Amino acid sequence: MTMGNKILSVFRRHRRIGLMALVGAVFMAASPMRADEAVAALPQGTADILWLFIGAVLVFFMQAGFAMVEAGLTRAKNASNIMMKNLMDFSLGAIFYWGIGYAIMYGESGSSFMGWDSSYLFMNAATDGQDFALSAAWFFQVVFAATAATIVSGAMAERTKFISYVAYSIMISAILYPITGHWIWGSDGWLSSMGMRDFAGSTVVHSVGAWAALAGAILIGPRLGKYTSDGKVKPIAGHNLPIAALGVFILWFGWFGFNAGSTLAAVDGLAHVSVTTALAASAGAVAAMITTWIWFGKPDLSMSLNGTLAGLVGITAPCASVSTGSAVIIGLVAGFLVVVSCVFVDTKLKIDDPVGAISVHGVCGAWGTLAVGLFGQHSIDVLFWDEKTAIKDGLFFGGGFGQLWTQLIGIVAVFAFAFCVAFAIFYLIKITVGLRVTEEEELKGLDVGEHGHESYPDFTLNEEF
């Protein structure tokens, strides 16, 4: 088996891989000037692994971004609890994704509903066959699984029992995320076969996390003091906005790996993906700023930060299928949507989501997925896939409702499944170990209650000091 074939077989999730390697090779051969300048070329297979590695470590760093955003937007008395949750959803998630998750998501002897391949369990297949392309694929995928898992942490912050969160983390990484992931990214997944396009995971990663967060936030109820008995909404301000802003910059930084890395190969197209990603995020931030400026009277920082993330989530699905102009529009809409949605969830639905995760990842994830059916262009998408697997033109590019309809089916199906399964998981946790800390502990803070210490002990007087 040649290296190229190996890559092809490993990354069946994206049929574009082998193709891109081929296109790259042809391109190199067709431009003699480049060939003259080139000293010694990295074999394409090695370059692909290298690019996957770079993408994966960038996405891994997003875990730090999530931790900072969540800590900044919540109170000081719960900061250690949030750090611990973000540490553990990756650590436990990685072990369970290694144990079973990857086999369910990418195994090829399962069905269109759920993958299976027992040789992928515990991933010994990679080292037994010295298949380092498989190792790279797993490493790249595990950081995405962790991203889906960690989204829930923010929405259920400041009131969830630590042990219950641990149990949930295991369930989403081992089962929930891999199943819906298989539908869209698995080689024989039923949505994938229908031609649904979710390039880097607006739905696969972000919506799944957000719909789980929605189920959890509904079941656990709002934080004490969030809503008064007569139904008024009281804001609970976060304790460190600069830390939240740092978190958003880290997420934005990591997102270049999230989207551009999802080419899954060292191909020239990753440049276009980087451009659409940068533009949509910027447009999201700008739109959120303008919306809050007009609506609230001042340009609001925490909402504009949400706007940046909204733009990023929105462009995640269409990043390799749309033009740069479309990317700006998608980002603008996402930035506007996220503000409206945050306020709607907070004041109308009365679901307490301290960091706006449901709006950022759920609503804008659905928007981004839908945007493929509106702004998608066959001529761009085909550069990353092939004539047979590329999307149809979107509604605004004369393709009619075909692609839009497929995208919509995907959004609704994933919502229904992820929400119901997550609801069942959280319900099960609620009636067994319990979901919520005691009222007394919530008032004291989860740092002391769950972990026995404070995040900022220097503000505490005690004998030694």
Place this chain on the structure above:
Amino acid sequence: MKMIMAIIKPFKLEAVKDALADIQIEGMTVSEVKGFGRQKGHTEIYRGSEYTVDFLPKCEIMVAVPEEKVSAAVTAITEAARTGKIGDGKIFVLPIETAVRIRTNEDGEEAL
């Protein structure tokens, strides 16, 4: 005129403020303080070692009221701040010699 000094649990501040507003007491001074009474502190664990935190966060409210409102104010604070658990705090009532409103130079009860 009396100065009412109440030490309460921090999360009860809002309730106490509203209760005082209900009996037309407008204005108060609040400090974040640390302290303990019979409740004592609690233990925390840092990297496996236990240590005692004696001083717990509390809120101190200072409110100056005319004589006829003292008992109503004390009742309002007591009712609003009570959880029934140890550590609910204390109220002290102190005499005030005089009071002056800086902006207008009014003094005595006029200044409250």
